[in-house]
Structures are given as C-alpha cells and as structure tokens.
Amino acid sequence: MHSNSPRNSPSGVPATIPDAVRINGLHFSYPGKVHTVVLAIPEWRVARGDRVFLKGPSGSGKSTLLNLLAGILVANKGTIEILGQNLSALSARARDRFRAAHIGIVFQQFNLIPYLSVLDNIRLAAHFGKKDRTDLDLTARQLFDMLELDNTVITKKASDLSVGQQQRVAIARALVNAPEILIADEPTSALDSDTRDAFMQMLLEISKTQGNTLIFVSHDTALAPHFHHVVNLAEINQAGGSQHVC
Amino acid sequence: MFVKVAWHSLLNRKYTVLLALISVAISTFVLLGVEHIRHEAKESFSKTVSGVDLIVGARTGQLNLLLYSIFRIGNATNNISWQSYRELAADPKVAWTIPISLGDSHRGYRVMGTTQDYFTHFRFGQNTPLSFAQGGPFSQLFDVVIGAEVAKKLGYRLHDSIVLAHGLGQASFSIHDDNPFRVTGILRATGTPVDHALYVSLAGMEAIHLNWKDGVKIPGRQMAAHELAARDLTPKSITAFMVGLKSKMATFHVQRQVNQYQKEPLLAMLPGIALTELWQMMSVMENTLRLISILVLFSSLLGLSTMLLSSIRERQREIAVLRAIGAPPFFVFLIIQSEALLISLGGIIVAMFALTMGILFAQTFLAENYGIFINHFAINHQTLGILGTIVVSTGVLGLIPSLSAYRMSLHHGLTVRG
Numbered sequence: 004m005h006s007n008s009p010r011n012s013p014s015g016v017p018a019t020i021p022d023a024v025r026i027n028g029l030h031f032s033y034p035g036k037v038h039t040v041v042l043a044i045p046e047w048r049v050a051r052g053d054r055v056f057l058k059g060p061s062g063s064g065k066s067t068l069l070n071l072l073a074g075i076l077v078a079n080k081g082t083i084e085i086l087g088q089n090l091s092a093l094s095a096r097a098r099d100r101f102r103a104a105h106i107g108i109v110f111q112q113f114n115l116i117p118y119l120s121v122l123d124n125i126r127l128a129a130h131f132g133k134k135d136r137t138d139l140d141l142t143a144r145q146l147f148d149m150l151e152l153d154n155t156v157i158t159k160k161a162s163d164l165s166v167g168q169q170q171r172v173a174i175a176r177a178l179v180n181a182p183e184i185l186i187a188d189e190p191t192s193a194l195d196s197d198t199r200d201a202f203m204q205m206l207l208e209i210s211k212t213q214g215n216t217l218i219f220v221s222h223d224t225a226l227a228p229h230f231h232h233v234v235n236l237a238e239i240n241q242a243g244g245s246q247h248v249c
Numbered sequence: 250m251f252v253k254v255a256w257h258s259l260l261n262r263k264y265t266v267l268l269a270l271i272s273v274a275i276s277t278f279v280l281l282g283v284e285h286i287r288h289e290a291k292e293s294f295s296k297t298v299s300g301v302d303l304i305v306g307a308r309t310g311q312l313n314l315l316l317y318s319i320f321r322i323g324n325a326t327n328n329i330s331w332q333s334y335r336e337l338a339a340d341p342k343v344a345w346t347i348p349i350s351l352g353d354s355h356r357g358y359r360v361m362g363t364t365q366d367y368f369t370h371f372r373f374g375q376n377t378p379l380s381f382a383q384g385g386p387f388s389q390l391f392d393v394v395i396g397a398e399v400a401k402k403l404g405y406r407l408h409d410s411i412v413l414a415h416g417l418g419q420a421s422f423s424i425h426d427d428n429p430f431r432v433t434g435i436l437r438a439t440g441t442p443v444d445h446a447l448y449v450s451l452a453g454m455e456a457i458h459l460n461w462k463d464g465v466k467i468p469g470r471q472m473a474a475h476e477l478a479a480r481d482l483t484p485k486s487i488t489a490f491m492v493g494l495k496s497k498m499a500t501f502h503v504q505r506q507v508n509q510y511q512k513e514p515l516l517a518m519l520p521g522i523a524l525t526e527l528w529q530m531m532s533v534m535e536n537t538l539r540l541i542s543i544l545v546l547f548s549s550l551l552g553l554s555t556m557l558l559s560s561i562r563e564r565q566r567e568i569a570v571l572r573a574i575g576a577p578p579f580f581v582f583l584i585i586q587s588e589a590l591l592i593s594l595g596g597i598i599v600a601m602f603a604l605t606m607g608i609l610f611a612q613t614f615l616a617e618n619y620g621i622f623i624n625h626f627a628i629n630h631q632t633l634g635i636l637g638t639i640v641v642s643t644g645v646l647g648l649i650p651s652l653s654a655y656r657m658s659l660h661h662g663l664t665v666r667g
Contacts, residue, residue: 103575118261
C-alpha cells in the first residue's frame with residue numbers, strides 16, 4: 004500500500020502528488036492461457052502532467068495494457084498504481100467508478116453511443132463520473148467552445164456527425180469529468196490529414212489547459228514530436244514478440 | 250438512466266423491434282383471448298338455465314338434448330308425441346312443465362312454440378324469472394313474443410306484423426306468409442339465448458303448418474282465421490319439455506320413470522349434470538388451447554431474446570464505449586433487460602387494445618351464431634396473473650442476451666473483437 008493512503012483524502016487521490024501511472028513487476032496473461040504471458044513490465048512510470056507517445060505495433064500487448072490501465076483487467080502479478088491508487092486493491096465496481104472519475108478514454112473511432120444525442124452521450128459520461136447537472140452544462144459549454152463545436156451539434160444524434168466531429172465530441176466526453184489522465188488510442192487514424200492536424204492541435208491544447216496527463220497510443224511516428232516522451236511498448240514489455248492479437 | 254438508453258436504442262432499431270413487439274402482441278392476444286372466452290363461455294353457459302329440474306326429449310345424448318333445447322344449437326333427432334307429454338306432465342310429482350316446439354325461424358332467429366308457462370316458470374342466471382319490457386305473453390293464435398335482441402336488431406315494436414319461415418335458414422324460400430303474426434310482447438334482455446328467439450303458442454305453431462305437408466305449402470289451401478279457430482289445434486308432437494318438480498328429492502325417481510317409459514324412447518336429464526359433462530368434454534380442448542397459446546408465447550419470447558442476442562454482437566463497440574466511460578457490466582445487463590421488458594410491455598399493451606376491440610366485434614357474432622354471450626374484456630385477477638407471468642418470463646428469457654452482454658462487457662472491456 005502506498006504510504007499516503009487514498010482513504011485520507013476526500014477526492015480519492017493522495018495529497019502528495021504521486022505519479023499518474025506507476026507499474027511495478029507487472030505480469031499479465033489471459034485466464035485459460037496462463038502460459039502465454041502477454042505483458043511483463045518490470046517498471047514503467049508516467050509523471051503527472053506528462054505527455055507520452057506510446058508506440059504500440061500490433062501484437063505488442065497495447066490493448067491489454069490499455070484495459071489494465073483503465074482497470075478493466077487486473078494484473079496477475081505486480082501492481083499498477085494510477086494516481087497513487089493500486090487498482091488491484093479495488094473491487095470491480097470501485098474500479099469502474101475510479102475510471103469514470105479519473106480516466107478519460109478516446110478510441111480510434113466509434114467513441115459515442117450512436118443512437119443518443121451528443122448531449123446525452125456527454126450526460127451519460129457525467130452520470131458515471133457523478134458530476135452534477137449545473138456543473139456539467141458549464142464544463143460542456145467550455146469544452147465545446149475549445150473544440151470549436153457549435154451549439155447545433157449538441158442536439159444531433161451522434162451517428163449523424165462527421166467522423167471529425169465525432170472525434171472532437173469524444174474529447175469533450177472524455178474530459179467532462181475533468182479526469183487527471185487522458186488515454187487516446189490511435190484517435191487520429193480514422194481522420195484525413197487536414198482534420199488530423201486540427202484535431203492534434205486541439206487535443207494538445209486542451210489537455211495542456213486542463214493539465215491532464217496524456218497517454219497517446221499510435222504507430223504514426225510523425226506525431227511523436229508533439230510529446231515529451233516517446234515510449235516503445237515493445238521495449239518496456241519483456242513478454243514482447245507475443246503472438247497475441249491486438 | 251439505463252431505461253433511457255434502452256429506449257433510444259430501441260427507437261434506433263424500429264423495424265426489428267416492431268416485428269418482435271408484434272410477435273409478443275399476437276401471442277399475448279391469443280393467450281388472453283383464449284382465457285377470456287373460456288371463462289366467459291362457461292359463465293354464459295351456466296347462467297342460461299336455472300330452476301329447471303329435468304329436461305325431457307326423444308332419446309339422444311344428454312348433451313345434444315341440452316344444446317338444442319336450451320342453447321338452440323343443433324337440432325332434435327326426434328319428437329315426443331303429445332300423448333306421452335301429457336301423460337308424463339300429469340304425474341303428481343310434477344309441479345309444472347314447459348313444452349318446446351322448434352323448427353321454424355324468422356330472419357335467422359329461431360321460433361319456439363311453447364305455452365304461457367314458459368314466461369312464468371322459466372328461470373335464468375341466479376333464479377331470475379323472465380319479464381317483459383313491453384306488452385305481455387301471447388294470448389291469441391297469431392300472437393308472438395320476441396326476445397330483446399330480436400327486437401333490437403330487427404327494429405320491431407309492439408303490434409308489428411311479422412312472417413315466420415319454415416326451417417332455419419337466414420333466407421328461407423318457404424315462408425308462412427299466409428299467416429302473419431302480431432307482436433304482443435317484448436322480453437327484457439337476459440344475456441342468454443332467450444334474447445335471440447321468438448315465442449308463439451303451440452296452437453299458433455300448429456296453425457301455420459296445417460295447410461303444409463312435408464315442409465312444402467300445399468297450393469290452393471288457405472284458411473281464414475275463423476276457419477282455423479274452429480279446428481283442433483292441439484299439436485301431434487313437441488320437441489322437448491322442461492320439468493319443474495314439487496320436490497327436488499323426486500328428481501332421480503322421475504328421471505328413471507321417464508327413461509324407462511314404455512311407449513316411446515325418451516331421455517330425461519338434469520341440466521346441471523349435463524353442463525358438468527359439457528365442461529369435462531371441453532376441458533380437454535381448453536387445456537389443449539391453453540397449452541398451445543403458452544407455447545406460442547414461449548416461442549415469441551424466445552424470438553425476442555434471439556433478436557436481442559444477435560444485436561449484442563453488433564453492439565460490441567457500444568459496450569466498449571459504455572465500459573470506457575465507467576459503466577459497470579451490470580449497467581449493460583440492465584440496458585438489455587430493459588429493452589426486452591419494454592418490447593414485452595409494448596406487446597402487452599397492443600394485445601390488450603386489440604383484444605378489447607376484437608371482443609367488441611366478436612360479441613355479436615358469437616351471440617347470434619352460437620348463443621354464447623361474452624362480456625367486454627376487463628382486467629381481473631386472472632389477467633393480471635397472466636400478464637405478470639409474461640413479464641417474468643420475458644425477464645427470465647431476457648437473461649440469455651443480457652447475461653451475454655454482461656460477460657462481454659466484463660471480459661472484452663475496451664477491446665472490440667471480430
């Protein structure tokens with residue numbers, strides 16, 4: 004257990020600033036396939052406020068790592084601490100709550116519930132982050148301004164938006180609960196080059212303004228210069244070369 | 250929250266959902282309909298006759314006798330001679346008798362020849378006697394009393410003149426137009442086959458058949474009323490008669506006496522026992538119908554859960570998004586369960602509406618063709634029980650897709666496969 008127990012602080016995050024991500028002696032294999040170690044990371048840290056570019060070619064265990072960081076999967080051995088909180092020490096339900104409040108996730112594509120309106124998508128995220136309504140409307144408006152999404156978009160059904168708009172709404176949805184950590188999993192790969200540049204600009208700017216720790220997963224190394232650190236998952240993962248699908 | 254998500258999700262797949270809803274609606278309709286009609290038919294049958302101790306007719310099955318004498322379904326195989334009737338009616342144990350003579354009709358409604366005793370002794374429902382809405386019993390030869398439904402449907406009023414037809418068709422070719430009848434009384438509605446018939450005296454019945462032979466009018470033979478009055482209009486035979494006894498204790502004694510009657514083969518039966526026999530016979534069919542409707546319901550609910558299960562595969566990304574924003578697997582489970590229940594509830598509402606409308610239309614048809622009187626569809630304890638069972642079954646069968654979604658959200662997490 005961390006010396007500064009999370010129970011001491013109301014926000015669930017210890018008072019002294021711990022690392023955003025701290026992995027120690029992590030071992031992971033899927034149940035039923037115990038002999039195929041997918042991830043073996045002796046140590047990996049991401050400091051708060053860092054912007055990390057994580058290179059993850061197919062088969063490097065990228066998806067598994069994301070599921071572990073998000074607290075959907077649990078390590079077999081070792082610890083994963085997010086903001087000082089050891090995820091394995093939490094119940095499944097508590098990990099879901101923790102994820103809702105502290106981690107924002109943007110996928111490659113299909114980030115929204117297609118049949119809900121943009122506003123309802125954001126409200127749903129706020130619902131799980133236990134954010135209250137008035138606060139939500141204000142945050143949402145600010146985010147929309149920064150993402151250059153006009154008011155007409157709000158009431159539209161998510162499936163009626165262009166891919167570029169959807170990805171921007173995805174950022175707004177990921178950040179609505181003001182999470183400390185933003186994980187973006189190849190968020191630009193579905194965009195054309197013009198939209199991609201604009202999207203990157205906004206993503207970087209907004210995470211800077213909000214002070215988020217950004218973990219950006221991509222194999223497009225052209226984007227690497229935007230980040231403080233470039234990490235190759237294949238290098239930190241000693242189980243590398245695993246035949247596991249992404 | 251999950252209901253809202255489920256609702257929008259259903260709206261997004263309108264056509265599939267609509268088909269599943271219709272399928273649930275049809276099966277619920279069948280199940281509720283069968284139960285309602287079964288219940289109502291029983292009710293209607295058992296209130297049709299009361300206070301009659303025995304019904305006597307020519308030897309036949311007791312069900313057949315019950316059906317043609319009381320429900321006016323089917324026909325008598327044979328008649329009873331007037332002489333036998335008189336002899337049996339004169340028995341000291343007998344309090345009263347009501348002779349019945351059937352065979353003629355008026356625009357699809359049966360005509361029954363009887364005596365004034367019918368209006369004094371016949372009982373229906375909870376021992377309720379017949380009463381007149383207008384006028385009174387027949388007294389003259391060509392007087393006719395009509396049932397409430399006949400008056401209503403054909404728009405007859407007191408003193409109207411009507412012509413009876415020979416046989417039972419709706420459009421008979423042989424009409425007793427030589428002797429029209431005059432309406433002297435209209436009975437109050439009873440909700441039994443009594444409403445659907447016309448009543449004339451036995452003498453009147455005899456009179457219109459005097460100049461007929463073998464169901465055909467004899468040409469050139471027509472009699473004036475005064476001529477008829479001069480003739481002996483005592484019928485040669487009647488179809489059946491109802492018996493009221495002085496003491497119920499004598500019922501089986503009299504029944505045996507009639508059944509062993511030497512001069513012609515007769516049958517006496519107790520209406521209550523014949524009704525019980527009818528239920529026993531119908532219960533096989535009832536149970537079969539119920540079983541079939543339960544199977545239909547089961548299959549439509551299974552179809553509903555199949556539809557949802559196949560949708561789960563397409564909804565992997567949606568589940569991944571829900572998990573990413575912190576939805577617990579149980580939330581995903583609840584969405585799918587809500588979808589199943591919403592479709593099922595929608596189906597139930599449609600079914601109840603259709604049933605209410607359907608019964609409104611079926612009422613007249615059943616009453617006119619089968620003498621079965623069905624009440625409006627209303628929600629009672631039994632219906633609530635059935636509806637509860639449907640909802641619970643939906644929940645149970647809904648476990649198939651919702652548990653599948655639960656497992657998917659638990660294990661696949663943010664990853665979309667296949």
